[in-house]
Amino acid sequence: MAISLIPKEEKFFELFEAQARHNVAAAQAFKDLARNWSVESPDFDKLRDIEHEADITTHEIIDKLNRSFITPFDREDIHELASEMDDVVDLIQSVSSRMKLYHVDHSTEDLVALADILWQSTENVLKATIELKNQKSNRRLLDYCIEINRLENAGDQQLGIALSKLFSGKPDPLEVIKWKEIYESIETASVKCEDIANTIEGILVKQG
């Protein structure tokens, strides 16, 4: 067995960066799916693969955490971050699979807008994760967190617009059931990105 030259602590940062990249990849695939909806889309398989890989990364982080005596930041924060990042991918994959189960045959501009906001959030989470690893500029890290919070507010507004439209006039109740869940789940993924930003801010303050 070769001796690792990378200090063990850095391994955590690398795993979080890998996980953040899974988040971006999932959000990207879902954005593509929302723009070019088709039940035949290869994005369904792509999302399933990403979800599987993200699962493995989560287990690696938790396993490493359980085996480590020294960690680069609080154990609870590592656990929290790992589980929040896993939730983002799970939510995205699960929405795509529900849309298939519900025999959804089209996308909407509101879904495209929500998917785009989510994708921007995951991009900012990735940048924050890289900054956390480099620990060069906390100022920049905080800016990413603020941007993620701003995006979540935008997502919440967008969800309001989507729901208000959905309930207007005399809608088909079945469409309401399906699309309410789809819109809400994508917005929940954005809330999870905000949770990630809050966890990272907490880590920074403690290192203060």
Place this chain on the structure above:
Amino acid sequence: MAISLIPKEEKFFELFEAQARHNVAAAQAFKDLARNWSVESPDFDKLRDIEHEADITTHEIIDKLNRSFITPFDREDIHELASEMDDVVDLIQSVSSRMKLYHVDHSTEDLVALADILWQSTENVLKATIELKNQKSNRRLLDYCIEINRLENAGDQQLGIALSKLFSGKPDPLEVIKWKEIYESIETASVKCEDIANTIEGILVKQG
């Protein structure tokens, strides 16, 4: 910078009391709204303001927690309490905003009953929080916690009545979708009050 004469530990209790007051204010505004339903009601703005202030208080607590070496009780319990109290206000404000988005044009006696139970719970949470600060009588504190548990059971019963009515006969599915969510969310806020009571009971037991 002036030197604070209030011991730092007490600050936590003051922040929790402030947060409990936000909970009562939100439950009160929602109760008023449920009694005198109107899309023009000033209670919508009031709820938005309370939610904003509660958010600031939550951040103050978490920030103070992250910066403090010594805390009046377990760190996890402070974190738990802060997040549970924040959830109560969030849930209440979010229901009011959903009712607007869903173009709801009336209230029901079941909503009034649920809102009243929730308001009573928040009143008892406030009393418990003040007692926790004074630390004079654990007996009285436990009585408030027992009352909050009793109220949650009453809320659960009331939700059952409301749902059974909602699903009776041949209801409009759209009304079912809207009111099921409204009733359940208000009851969930009561469950959060019960969580708060459980967290407080845990703190008492640990202090032995």
Place this chain on the structure above:
Amino acid sequence: MAISLIPKEEKFFELFEAQARHNVAAAQAFKDLARNWSVESPDFDKLRDIEHEADITTHEIIDKLNRSFITPFDREDIHELASEMDDVVDLIQSVSSRMKLYHVDHSTEDLVALADILWQSTENVLKATIELKNQKSNRRLLDYCIEINRLENAGDQQLGIALSKLFSGKPDPLEVIKWKEIYESIETASVKCEDIANTIEGILVKQG
């Protein structure tokens, strides 16, 4: 007061085993109900009783945890395990009570299948809990955890089949609202069993 001859640490294991037995009993009663659906079934009262007893056991565990300085494994893990096990019983009892409130007048083969998978999961959780107490064979314990994970995947597949059927053709939206919640809640109980397995695996890893 008699002096207990059982070391205090063992008491935790006994309480977890008792709780796991409540889980099995609840899953068994629900499986019977799903197979022989009747609003007059004695299983409703049975489920209410089990839920009440499980509640008492949960409080015993939490109370014991709050009073103990030394615990057989990490405090957070004990708390997590207790709350996850309580959730399983709560979810099962709550679904049965919702089915009554929704005036459901029949069962489905998909519900029977989901209930059967859940029952198998609780059986494996019980076996894992007994193994954890005896601490004889970690290999066997891990096998139970792997089986619980396999069952959760089977449950997820089964839920997909049930939902796809439910949304096929032109279904009655009220039936969709009811059955979507029923199916999802039973699958959520299986996910909770998987959470229990993950918590147990974490305990094992930490014990090295």
